[in-house]
Amino acid sequence: MIDFSTKYLGMKLKGPVVVSSTPLSESIDNVRRMEDCGAAAIILHSLFEEQLALESRALDDDLSRGTESYAESLGYLPDLKDYRMTHEAYLEHLRECKKAVKIPILGSLNGATPGGWVRFAKDIERAGADAIELNTYALATDKSQTSTEMEGQLLKLVSAVTAAVKVPVSVKLSQSFTSLPHLVAQLEAAGARGVAIFNRLYQPDFDIETLEVRPTLHFSKPSELLPRLHWAAILYGNVKLDIAITGGVHSAEDVLKSIMAGGGVVLMASALHIHGIDHIKKVLDDMRYWLEKREYTSLNETRGCLSRRSVPDTSAFDRGNYIKTLSSYSLRQTIAAF
Numbered sequence: 001m002i003d004f005s006t007k008y009l010g011m012k013l014k015g016p017v018v019v020s021s022t023p024l025s026e027s028i029d030n031v032r033r034m035e036d037c038g039a040a041a042i043i044l045h046s047l048f049e050e051q052l053a054l055e056s057r058a059l060d061d062d063l064s065r066g067t068e069s070y071a072e073s074l075g076y077l078p079d080l081k082d083y084r085m086t087h088e089a090y091l092e093h094l095r096e097c098k099k100a101v102k103i104p105i106l107g108s109l110n111g112a113t114p115g116g117w118v119r120f121a122k123d124i125e126r127a128g129a130d131a132i133e134l135n136t137y138a139l140a141t142d143k144s145q146t147s148t149e150m151e152g153q154l155l156k157l158v159s160a161v162t163a164a165v166k167v168p169v170s171v172k173l174s175q176s177f178t179s180l181p182h183l184v185a186q187l188e189a190a191g192a193r194g195v196a197i198f199n200r201l202y203q204p205d206f207d208i209e210t211l212e213v214r215p216t217l218h219f220s221k222p223s224e225l226l227p228r229l230h231w232a233a234i235l236y237g238n239v240k241l242d243i244a245i246t247g248g249v250h251s252a253e254d255v256l257k258s259i260m261a262g263g264g265v266v267l268m269a270s271a272l273h274i275h276g277i278d279h280i281k282k283v284l285d286d287m288r289y290w291l292e293k294r295e296y297t298s299l300n301e302t303r304g305c306l307s308r309r310s311v312p313d314t315s316a317f318d319r320g321n322y323i324k325t326l327s328s329y330s331l332r333q334t335i336a337a338f
Contacts, residue, residue, distance in 0.1 A: 018244065020267035026093070037281040094107060121165050158190040245258040246269075
């Protein structure tokens with residue numbers, strides 16, 4: 001029998017597949033099914049910074065009074081009644097999930113500024129969460145704000161949360177940072193126990209008939225996995241915190257690649273929406289078949305074997321791959337033309 005156990009955020013997990021933040025986890029029945037199908041842990045859907053702010057009735061009233069004057073901006077901020085789950089309901093749901101399953105349950109906070117995160121992180125810890133994921137999403141739209149300032153804001157947030165709670169904290173990052181290894185090292189120094197790479201940025205679409213900018217949501221595709229593998233392979237061995245790969249993980253092959261790059265776990269969401277929760281079991285069965293066929297006894301034997309520090313030629317992670325890829329493509333095109 002293949003040993004699938006792995007470690008993430010100081011927790012020993014029975015396997016590498018963690019359910020990422022998704023509305024599917026709003027149902028206790030779904031949470032039970034996730035455990036039955038082999039999920040090693042579950043990250044609950046996120047509490048949003050804006051959601052927590054709007055729970056203040058005064059702010060909600062202020063926004064409502066101004067709706068007619070700048071409706072374009074407020075269209076992206078749902079009314080208080082539109083949120084699926086309030087702060088108190090979220091905490092109660094977390095408690096119910098802890099009672100329903102034996103696997104770890106992680107809380108999730110989504111935002112970009114310190115704000116009330118510390119208080120709500122404490123609430124999530126008291127409700128029984130085994131860990132907390134900070135799902136960070138900030139866009140540089142102000143030309144006066146530097147990248148250093150944005151990173152500083154993130155580090156301040158992480159430091160404040162990790163200092164306030166005893167449970168491990170992971171940071172879900174976007175891939176838009178210039179020097180990711182340096183930032184991750186700073187996050188480690190700020191108290192983070194893990195990083196999840198990468199947050200998927202949902203870009204709005206443009207309707208040329210109505211001249212409107214509309215939110216869009218698309219499930220991830222396996223092709224999105226490549227930059228995650230690249231950066232996990234670079235980070236592995238250079239930092240002590242744990243690495244989770246999220247975005248584009250759909251198959252057993254995707255999971256195996258992620259572990260070989262240096263990831264401790266994968267976070268899966270889109271694949272479950274597309275194929276159903278039972279897909280977790282299929283992925284694990286396919287992994288078991290692959291590993292047994294090659295006479296591995298544990299998944300951990302493969303971890304980091306394709307990381308930058310493990311391969312003899314590191315040019316694949318540097319400019320060498322860029323040059324080789326473009327050169328080989330140009331050569332094929334030239335030959336085809338004749």
